[in-house]
Amino acid sequence: MLDCVTSHDKITTAASGFVLEDVPHLSDYIPLLQTYPDPLQDNPSYSVVAQYYVNVDDTIAQQIVVHKNSPRGTHFRRAGPAQKVYFDSEEVHACIVTCGGLCPGLNTVIREIVCGLYHMYGVHKVLGIQGGYPGFYSRNTVPLTPKVVNDIHKRGGSILGTSYGGHDTSKIVDSIQDRGINQVYILGGYGTQYEAAMIFEEVRRRGLKVAVVGIPKTIDNDIPVIDKSIGFDTAVEEAQRAINSAHVEAESAENGIGVVKLMGRYSGFIAMYATLASRDVDCCLIPESPFYLEGPGGLLEFVEKRLKEQGHMVIVIAEGAGQELLSGNPSIVNKQDASADKLFPDVGLWLSQKIKDHFEKRQKMAINLKYIDPTYMIRAIPSNASDNVYCTLLAQSAVHGAMAGYTGFTVGPVNGRNCYIPFHLINEGEKRVVITDRMWARLLSSTHQPSFLNPKDITGEREERTVNQTTDGQNHSETAD
Template identity: 75%
Template sequence: MESTISSPISSTKSSPLLHSGSHSLGSRSQSFPSLPSLPSVQTLRYPSFKSRSFLGFPFRSRQNQPIRSQSSNHQPVNDGFVLEDVPHLTNFLPNLPSYPNPLKQSQAYAVVKQTFVSPDDVVAQKVVVQREGPRGVHFRRAGPREKVYFKSDEVRACIVTCGGLCPGINTVIREIVCGLNYMYGVEDILGIEGGYRGFYSKNTLRLTPKVVNDIHKRGGTFLRTSRGGHDTNKIVDNIQDRGINQVYIIGGDGTQRGADLIYKEVEKRGLQVAVAGIPKTIDNDIAVIDKSFGFDTAVEEAQRAINAAHVEAESVDNGVGIVKLMGRYSGFIALNATLASRDVDCCLIPESPFYLEGRGGLFEFVEERLKENGHVVIVLAEGAGQEYISGEMNAVDVKDASGNKLLLDVGLWLTQKIKDHFTKVQKTAINMKYIDPTYMIRAIPSNASDNIYCTLLAQSAVHGAMAGFSGFTVGPVNSRHAYIPIARVTETQNTVKLTDRMWARLLASTNQPSFLEYSEGQGQAKEDVDVINNNMRATL
């Protein structure tokens, strides 16, 4: 039977977000009646994640956790409001005591008008909704809460970094340490070295603000990293043995799946351990959040490579510059770097199929640009065209320790294809310049924009863990930081949608072909092209 408990995130005031009036959206001069006063106490219910429906209750959580307010003269309206809530330690530790937040005595927050986030504050996943449509999915707003569920002197926190490198990792590490120490007075902070393996290999480092003071000026990860090595039972055994009660996990979708398993095992054992994920991927392929940290730095640094390719190509006759950028399954870096540069003639990404020969193909486009401008610059994501290379080379799928498919070098493949076409078919001499800056970009420190972003991510994660939330990840949703269930950001990947306006803007900027023409030589099915065309027309 579902039990009702006093909410750890309840407030003395109830928000109008809990109710939706049936006011019509008529003329601007229409006055809206004020909401009636609401009672002072709310209750929350904490069962497990179940519901995925947008309709049914006006305020429904995918954790099936309706936040109920009662009012004698105001009835809830079915407006399709869905709260995708994050787990809380009191879900399985109902008698867990709470304490006043130390930020009440913080000099930093002394001048803040509203120190604590209201428990009723939520962030909408979609900003644009239809007048008569459902309000849609919302997430809890990130930030400090009035009550915390850890005493500062009893906290033993740890930080671990996993997966590939990305600009900004060291900034996140630094700000978690400084946030815990400066805001909450936590002094016992461990760094787990070498990724998930470090938990049971007993590689640890004592972290203090002094130790991490200038690590944000360096690339890579101060704690070192690795792929794979996730053993849930060993990791949680070690967490339990060391008396760790806050775990901060920095990594991509595979790492976050591991974090979700750690949280579930912690819950199963009934441990007072908060598990917080900070999503990391330079490709920007994490779902739900606006963007991942390090992405802005990657796009900015990619400009150097594109500019070099452009200078090389335009300085010779029939110059062709090719730049390969990161993007295993998502072409966001290539897309944004192309839009920022204005020197790129063609951008190829994993989401958009392309072909080489025939009408509307890449070879034809390169020929035209060489005739018009005397040079051409192509930017491609590392995951583009993999199906063509694999087919030609009869490649066998091989995966790394994180489970990612090892990609073939599409840059070298395309460089050779263009060379062969012009020298053997067109009998034309061309000057090829191929630049692969991927590891250079991954290894640099984050820029100013990402440094600020990493600070917000780290502090939001610290506030969430201290407030007793667990099994969550943090990130901006429509520019507002929110707490998101880990499972939500790992269930799918963020990819460039060819039917969205962003891709249309790129096509308009480069004037490149859409590669939607049927090419019999490449065996591209016409029905697939028609589907893409129909989808694009549907969004106009």
């Protein structure tokens, strides 16, 4: 059994040695809460399941590859139905809000939260908050029923709309309290989950019986701890169309070059996985892997070499790659978008122009370059089959967690199993591609591109990571063998 709980973050040390990063529960700050039998026990859909309740001691290990003598590491609470719930279905008044940029799968999650609450728990009062966080205090809402959301998973975007910024914690919680809302489902990325944590803290400070649940949404797949976020599989699949078009254009022209810019401000997961899936890419550039243009071993030398070898090439570049090379651009310095993120110059246009300028100076080699930016086409499409299933599981896990009285958590898969992760871990920083791991080595092997890194830098980083693994017993690799 579990013991030794700390006061704020519910870190629990088990007798067997592992650490449970538990999530808050309504009973932590509201005493003598009434419980109710889980309605699933009378649900005919679940009658065929041998054991549909999750054991209270079930946990999911964050790391499945450990050294022989290392500690057992961090675990998270497994998601799923609980034998007792802390809400009477007739008293539940839930709301759903989507924040930040668009990505495939938003409508599927909205649909499955509504249908999960309705069909699994008999909850009939669900409100959609329109226009992101400002919708809470601008009174923009819409009632959501299974009939209203029945076909929305076939559309891209979010039927509730979305926005950046506009977060006023006190006003939002005032609106939640005034409306009698007691379950809040928040779909968003890294910044949205940070703001969701602020809402939870204010709810807890006021002693309100309100479950605050985050659902990870970011097309860049840069949310830490979890295996992936919604929309990522669809984004990688749709990116193939742009890469294939670039390859056809490049292959059909003498010295043809196709340049494709993909999403990824700080993390290059889409670019990396799309490149590996395509097998038509000759060079992949991501924010985690610096590169340089001029001189021996530079990108321009590699482009010239590849054109001489095969007569064409395809370059995939993530939007955040090479930004240190553009930092002197006076038109972009100190500018921010509505989300308070730094505005990045279009690295794809910049790179395309640099390549053109390089070959114009040489004169002996004419090139035919085509630049493709499919960003908004990818963000706006409906989710594919893989993401639809994933969104369904996330939504149902979120509903189970809220009904069981858990709060202040993000739901997500860790090593293939959905679990409840406390907000503070989700908000510790973006997940990045580790360029000293095997997955990046597989990409280099596929594209045959140089790493553009100094071998001494690689050795130093590898030694540092080895020390970290030895001291904390964690394996920081993003991918398995």
